[in-house]
Amino acid sequence: NAGVTQTPKFRVLKTGQSMTLLCAQDMNHEYMYWYRQDPGMGLRLIHYSVGEGTTAKGEVPDGYNVSRLKKQNFLLGLESAAPSQTSVYFCASSYGGDRYGYTFGSGTRLTVV
Amino acid sequence: GDSVTQMEGPVTLSEEAFLTINCTYTATGYPSLFWYVQYPGEGLQLLLKATKADDKGSNKGFEATYRKETTSFHLEKGSVQVSDSAVYFCALMSGGSNYKLTFGKGTLLTVNP
Numbered sequence: 001n002a003g004v005t006q007t008p009k010f011r012v013l014k015t016g017q018s019m020t021l022l023c024a025q026d027m028n029h030e031y032m033y034w035y036r037q038d039p040g041m042g043l044r045l046i047h048y049s050v051g052e053g054t055t056a057k058g059e060v061p062d063g064y065n066v067s068r069l070k071k072q073n074f075l076l077g078l079e080s081a082a083p084s085q086t087s088v089y090f091c092a093s094s095y096g097g098d099r100y101g102y103t104f105g106s107g108t109r110l111t112v113v
Numbered sequence: 114g115d116s117v118t119q120m121e122g123p124v125t126l127s128e129e130a131f132l133t134i135n136c137t138y139t140a141t142g143y144p145s146l147f148w149y150v151q152y153p154g155e156g157l158q159l160l161l162k163a164t165k166a167d168d169k170g171s172n173k174g175f176e177a178t179y180r181k182e183t184t185s186f187h188l189e190k191g192s193v194q195v196s197d198s199a200v201y202f203c204a205l206m207s208g209g210s211n212y213k214l215t216f217g218k219g220t221l222l223t224v225n226p
Contacts, residue, residue, distance in 0.1 A: 094212060
């Protein structure tokens, strides 16, 4: 029962480097989300997807790009990392609707130096 | 826009004490309301939810009642345990929002033996 799997779990980047965070779910969920969690800020939505091949901006999309080429995968890219992107990133997925809520991954802790 | 306000933490209690974490919201229409819990080093897990006014969500001894007149969804537990130590997030989902969750900033609860 894997649920939502995020890779990597930890990463340190230098300013200006790029990387991709991978989120994979095995529950056949249509909806997928990327959030960042910062102290005192709660969770803020970066981008989300309502189905394979779709993406949309959330609350804090600047500096990030996403892709959903396959239904089970949702990738978050940082093209040129900045120290302000130091955060814990969570992926979540859902069927849609309010009946079941979201299933979250265990997070990726990213530090940009 | 939608927003969630929850009481500032941290909250420190002794085992078997009564817990209340306040949560109020602002939203258009009639949102669904959720409480999520995050244990150290883990992702968020759905704790309970309520989808319409006067509904009571409950799970693991925790309860919250959807109060439309006061736009509140306060979390309560009659007797906390050390294992309840975690961060608690209140969240809402508005209709027509593509099932996006808006989170409060979280409340850290520490229960001492």
